[in-house]
Amino acid sequence: AQTVTQSQPEMSVQEAETVTLSCTYDTSESDYYLFWYKQPPSRQMILVIRQEAYKQQNATENRFSVNFQKAAKSFSLKISDSQLGDAAMYFCAYCVGASGTYKYIFGTGTRLKVLA
């Protein structure tokens, strides 16, 4: 079964500091995609960053970067220079497609608190 595990239900970080959120996944596939989504109190799901499994280079989007370890099936999110607006639930997700059917599987989420 394809699973995504986020072992940190809650994390805190001081404003302007760096925090890393963990994510591991389980799959037998070699071609897949990984995502981090952010859900602020507004409840809207927002894409933070995306990683294609065939790419060895870690994805980066401004203050957000990932550490993708394919052999270890690990996909952590690093937030640098944390801001108050980064406070949200963060979900790791995995997607694989077989015969044109794509399923996106999500982890249980990590709630990030940013302390002023």
Add this chain to the structure above:
Amino acid sequence: DAGITQSPRHKVTETGTPVTLRCHQTENHRYMYWYRQDPGHGLRLIHYSYGVKDTDKGEVSDGYSVSRSKTEDFLLTLESATSSQTSVYFCAISGGLRTSKNSGANVLTFGAGSRLTVL
């Protein structure tokens, strides 16, 4: 959100009544999904569709059915609502992972969510 709308946004109903949630998209995306979000469980896939009249079950499909008679609409039906189905329901759409990365279609785009309370 732009291109995807859910209705109703809020609904309170009683146990045993049927409920239908509607997801409407204007992006002409092939893939549509229904998730439920519950504290401690994250987002769990209920059903998804990979084309008109093509649907499949997700991890928590019991008690739910879906229909997709046209590209833009994906309906989620609770035939006989139970209190355990009280949740926030999200619809999401995707053009599939093989579309151009620059188009943004190869990621999951979510609706604003529908809060359902079953008394």
